[in-house]
Amino acid sequence: MNNQKSWIVIFSIFLFMFIFNYLSPISFGDDYVYSFIWTGQSIYEPLPQNVSRVASWQDLFNSQWSHYFTWGGRTVAHVLAQFFLWKGKALFNFANTLISVFLVFELYWCINKGKVTFQFDYRTIIWAFFLLWACSPGFGVIFFWITGACNYLWTNVILLGFLIPYFCKYYNSERIISANSFYVAFAFIIGVLSGWTNENSVCWILLALAVFIYYCKQHNNLEIWMVSGFIGLMTGYALLMFAPGNYNRLSSSQSNWKFLTGLNEHLSMMMLIYIFQFFLWYFVIRSLFSLRNVSNSNLLLKKDVLLVKVLVIVGFCMTGIMLFSPGFPPRTGFSGLLYLIVAAGILLRIQKEYNVLLIQESAKKFLFCVSLVFFIFTAGFTFRNYYCAYVQVERMLAEVKGISADKRDSVITVKAILEPSDNEGLYTALHTLSYKLSEDEKEWKNVAFARYYGIKGIRMLKEKDYNDRETEQK
Template identity: 35%
Template sequence: MVIIKNKNVIILTLIFLVMFTLNLLTPLFADDFNYSFMWDKSKKIENLIDVVKSQQMHYVQWGGRTVAHTLGQTLLMTSKLLRSFLNALVYVALIYLIYWHSQGKKLKFSRNVSIVLLIALLCWVSLPSFGETTIWLIGSVNYLWTTVIMLLFLIPYRLKLLSNAVFVKDNIIQLLGMFIMGILAGWSNENTSLLVLILTAIAVVYFLQKRMMGKWMLAGFAGTMIGYLFLILAPGNMVRASHMEKPADYSFLLYHIKVPAFMTISIMKFQVPVWIAFIMIMSVLLNYLVRNKLSFKNMLITYGHDFLYSFTFIGFSILNNLIMFASPQFPLRAGFGSSVFLIIGVLGLLRIEVTKRLFNIKIVKTLNIATICFLIVTMGFVIRQYSILYHENNARMNSLNNEKQTGNDSVIVKPFSIDKSSPYQTLNRHVFISDIGGNPNVWPNTIYAQYYGFKSIKELDH
């Protein structure tokens, strides 16, 4: 038992070390420079008071993601070592929370090396724009950190669904805690926070019907509602929208049907391994029912809660993408919540005893070894690519220091050698690069120059 437990500790420790290394190797990019300043660009952020003032301006002038960008600006004040450590820790927390949501307390964490490895694998291959959403600082606080906040907030509801035991008490401290966590969860990310709000509302109705209602559930729901209203009603949302010019080829069919449909397909391409796991699990369940001449109703009697929870999350995974059809912009990174919800929903079906017949011990061991080998090879490649980026950025910093010493305030730097449009060089977006361009008068060149104290900066022409 101890040996198995240590295996999981070793797995998560190694994943932490890989993510910590990747974070240390990653340079700052445009939005990192941007959020290192007060929002009016009057000076660099120096303390928490500056962060508060900056976010007040941001809320009015640009957008409502106050929780994410408060985290981002606070982390940018710390050392690279500390923020790399914290970001890696939050990624490990994501894996653990996915395990907790999908498996609950029935399958103890210390006894399920295979499931932990499977979660690690699916997160590595199925989270769209992995480098942008889990490694790059500002991208990470917008997607990784906020998703962890939302999953943490939903844990008490999950545990209540599994058991009628009391996990959160209706005292003032815990009611306030659920209310505050609800605000943070609702004030995180437009499409995924909306799903959390709907999930919380469904949970309240369900537990009310089952006579399992607690005041903390209502406190959490109220907090989520308030947080989401703060998010979507931010004056800056309208200001930013007014600054966005419609493309010359704009049409409702193109930008609200065709483009989102293709983006949804792109997100689902990343999710293919999860859907394959879903098909395999459902095949085993259906085969069991047919061989034993049972109806699906028989299984629902025993595993109703597991099916309810899993298919709710699978459905909400799809809904997470459909919501984005209403948005004028639908970047690939917006599918982060969709993939997390899908992994939870599909792996939640592994709680059903019959699914254990999917693999025998030899097959499980073989898959575990294959997973470990795949992760070692691909993670090693990504570390190598980020190492190249790290050394090239250090050379650039040395060049900038030399230019500053000679009094040159208009500088030209070499572009990074990794082609960000190449699926091979970025390992299908695991390596994130957002470099400057050849025009010194456009953003991000202007913010890059301001951060390092130059009049202008641009890339060397190819």
């Protein structure tokens, strides 16, 4: 019965995420740019007139080859993005929903000692998904925006999947996980893909795995696949970090980052991320303080506590290192959040397995009620805003697609998509997406949109300016 409830919950999560994916149109800007073969220009420069859409595997390969040498090293993420933009939003909606649910599975498996099973505890599934919803500033950017999802959601799923066997080995150090040569090669390949994902995440994973591998070698528990996976991870990270395009991107970046003023702004962004994660951090730190003496009396408990400490440090460093990055958008805190969720989940499992009181039953009930109200409130407002944006964007796209051939050689004007106010944005827990084009048809976002639909140009005016213009024309 418990597992039946779990699969009902899982299906509900799938349906919930699919609805929001469906209501999220292709985003103006990066999504439209990455629909074309990369020609070597900065993303902030208008696409050239003769640019071609990605329409084959050869186009995709040529695009990413150019992208790697002229703009950035996140090849794994952008191969995925260009693939979905080539094949269409419908495929992305389904695949992205599946990968969102799979992320919840991975969190569950990591919490439960790396054991891959499809027998779930529905309460843990609900808890993990709620934390993703409640503690991710910019949830929509991470989970529904095609380019954003491929850069953050999909890459973190690859990296967590790579780590699951290491979790399993950590808890079963005396057991041989696999001596199969195929598994050794497979670990290397997945390691390369995992390392080739995200700059601020992989470095800390490499450091933690290096210590773990050294420990296993000292105790004669090291397996070949662990080394091949680690080498693959280093290889992928080197391909990511030393991509020639990274240097071009830095030189043409729109952010003129200066250490003192930039650090001040980045500290504000870091505080925003930690405000979203406050109760999670409070529970983890308080629990570790409570276990500071108990853990020494039980070796298995001590192993759990040690892993929690490592995950907390790794999660903190993943976000903290962004203080020294030229840009620090809220979505960059997502990677660190995942390891914090795993750490908190392990602590909850410790409470159940070892009968250690880390959170009062009354507090759990209170937090459940508050969380339920928070989820219903924010999900309702988020759905409302996504639906309104979907209707407006679809209406605008129908207008653009319906332009007659003789008018496609002129710049068209459309009404701006109404966006939620600051208060409405807070009601959604900052989960909304923005659909803006400029009033200037020469802006890079406008040009990419115009190239996509085969028109000369497009301008987006605020409702008042649009109505005034319509009145003048009449």
